[in-house]
Amino acid sequence: MIEVQGVSLRAGQFSLDQVSFKIESGRYAVLMGKTGRGKTTILEAICGLRRVVAGKILIHGTDVTNWLPAERGVGYVPQDLALFPTYTVQGHLEFALKLRKWSRQKINDRTSELAEQLGVTHLLDRTIDGLSGGESQRVALGRALSFYPSVLLLDEPLSALDHDTRQEIQDLLKSLTNAHDVTTLHITHNQDEAAALADVCYQLREGKVDTMETNHAKAASR
Amino acid sequence: MNDARQTSEPKLNDTEATRSSLNAERGHRSDVPFFVVMGGISSCFVLLIVLLLLADLRFASLAEFKAALFKPEIRFAFQLTILSCTVAALLSIWVATPLGYLLSRYRFPGRTLIDTIVDIPIVLPPLVLGLSLLILFHQPFFGWEIEAWFRDTIGFPITYRWPAVVLAQFSVACAFAVRTMRVTFDQIDPRAENVARTLGCSRGQAFLQIAFPQAWRGMIAATTIAWARALGEFGPILVFAGATRMRTEVLSTTVFLELSIGNLDAAVAVSLLMVAMAVIVLVILRMLGTGLTS
Numbered sequence: 001m002i003e004v005q006g007v008s009l010r011a012g013q014f015s016l017d018q019v020s021f022k023i024e025s026g027r028y029a030v031l032m033g034k035t036g037r038g039k040t041t042i043l044e045a046i047c048g049l050r051r052v053v054a055g056k057i058l059i060h061g062t063d064v065t066n067w068l069p070a071e072r073g074v075g076y077v078p079q080d081l082a083l084f085p086t087y088t089v090q091g092h093l094e095f096a097l098k099l100r101k102w103s104r105q106k107i108n109d110r111t112s113e114l115a116e117q118l119g120v121t122h123l124l125d126r127t128i129d130g131l132s133g134g135e136s137q138r139v140a141l142g143r144a145l146s147f148y149p150s151v152l153l154l155d156e157p158l159s160a161l162d163h164d165t166r167q168e169i170q171d172l173l174k175s176l177t178n179a180h181d182v183t184t185l186h187i188t189h190n191q192d193e194a195a196a197l198a199d200v201c202y203q204l205r206e207g208k209v210d211t212m213e214t215n216h217a218k219a220a221s222r
Numbered sequence: 223m224n225d226a227r228q229t230s231e232p233k234l235n236d237t238e239a240t241r242s243s244l245n246a247e248r249g250h251r252s253d254v255p256f257f258v259v260m261g262g263i264s265s266c267f268v269l270l271i272v273l274l275l276l277a278d279l280r281f282a283s284l285a286e287f288k289a290a291l292f293k294p295e296i297r298f299a300f301q302l303t304i305l306s307c308t309v310a311a312l313l314s315i316w317v318a319t320p321l322g323y324l325l326s327r328y329r330f331p332g333r334t335l336i337d338t339i340v341d342i343p344i345v346l347p348p349l350v351l352g353l354s355l356l357i358l359f360h361q362p363f364f365g366w367e368i369e370a371w372f373r374d375t376i377g378f379p380i381t382y383r384w385p386a387v388v389l390a391q392f393s394v395a396c397a398f399a400v401r402t403m404r405v406t407f408d409q410i411d412p413r414a415e416n417v418a419r420t421l422g423c424s425r426g427q428a429f430l431q432i433a434f435p436q437a438w439r440g441m442i443a444a445t446t447i448a449w450a451r452a453l454g455e456f457g458p459i460l461v462f463a464g465a466t467r468m469r470t471e472v473l474s475t476t477v478f479l480e481l482s483i484g485n486l487d488a489a490v491a492v493s494l495l496m497v498a499m500a501v502i503v504l505v506i507l508r509m510l511g512t513g514l515t516s
Binding site for chain 1: 422435
């Protein structure tokens with residue numbers, strides 16, 4: 001569960017005041033809104049990379065507002081992916097696991113399972129140079145999901161992809177988030193993406209977050 | 223209709239006029255003056271440097287060069303130069319990496335001030351820097367003196383000995399190394415470090431595991447620049463370490479000492495040796511530079 005309670009944020013000239021919304025455990029939420037309205041800033045606040053001026057952020061009922069990013073257990077895929085230039089694909093998938101001091105055996109099991117789910121097994125020994133857009137996106141997703149986070153934050157994960165790859169990654173997102181039972185917040189400005197993926201859809205408009213009904217929700221209520 | 227034709231006729235004439243004037247324009251433009259002027263001005267400087275080197279080479283004969291390099295004083299100076307420059311460069315990179323990283327990544331109170339302080343050794347006249355070092359080490363602070371403390375408590379005097387050479391070189395070289403490291407970290411995307419922090423890294427781990435492995439080229443460049451600056455250092459060494467033969471004499475001091483006793487041949491021979499060392503450093507930098515862009 002992700003709960004944002006009356007959060008105010010500042011980023012240079014830009015500011016957001018009193019933003020509130022709540023995503024139930026295991027749901028796939030999509031946050032929509034035009035570019036430059038602060039969607040990314042909200043994501044950064046949830047994963048702890050941006051200081052909150054006022055308000056609270058709760059993950060599974062625990063107030064994590066003043067926690068370090070490392071302590072929050074949030075999987076984060078930024079828009080530019082920010083892959084690690086000196087690491088191989090395998091290195092990306094095991095990065096968080098090594099930090100958590102998993103045994104070599106457990107790390108190997110987890111990374112091969114993850115690589116299979118992501119369809120990147122043949123790339124494991126490659127560095128990130130020369131990966132295609134879709135491949136990079138898979139690696140970034142795997143890196144974020146490797147340590148079984150309870151919350152996954154996706155910043156426009158499909159925006160830089162061509163039409164076919166977009167469809168592939170969209171299906172992958174659906175199956176992966178189901179398999180990991182992770183509470184997901186996905187940012188986009190694309191209506192189709194929201195319609196295809198969202199259990200619940202929010203709209204960021206003039207600094208306020210409103211709930212929008214989605215096809216999924218409609219289908220569920222029927 | 224008539225009106226229309228009347229208005230269209232002049233248009234036709236316009237086009238013809240343009241065409242004929244286009245032909246008239248042919249051959250009037252040339253890029254030659256541009257290249258002559260720009261190239262002429264630029265070549266002045268290049269020519270000056272080439273002439274300097276040629277003049278040195280022409281002045282020194284191979285026999286004199288060999289004779290100078292086999293003088294024990296000059297051999298000592300060569301060894302001390304290599305050692306002191308290396309120590310100063312290694313010290314510089316140790317300081318420059320964390321300082322460059324902090325200046326590149328964080329906006330903290332007093333950052334501009336620190337940024338300016340780091341640049342002071344670059345703009346300060348060298349003799350003034352040496353004098354300041356001398357004063358710092360011999361100025362009593364409430365009856366306590368740095369030089370006396372090093373000499374009496376640690377048993378390791380600084381002033382007028384080789385440590386003073388290293389410290390004088392380090393003071394300037396480090397400033398250049400910090401500049402280089404800062405640019406290096408500016409060019410490394412901090413987003414990857416941020417993502418690493420969400421994956422479980424502390425800031426320290428993010429620095430060591432993500433930023434540091436990407437910075438190695440910059441670190442080699444910074445060390446090389448620091449080494450080259452240390453090689454050229456003269457003023458502060460003269461004041462803070464003195465110019466004692468077989469004790470604190472480095473190659474730049476040798477040139478000065480040989481000149482002051484009128485031994486121009488030896489001075490030029492040592493100069494050429496330093497030119498060769500500087501060229502080697504430049505080549506290393508260039509190789510790294512092309513590696514960076516490819």
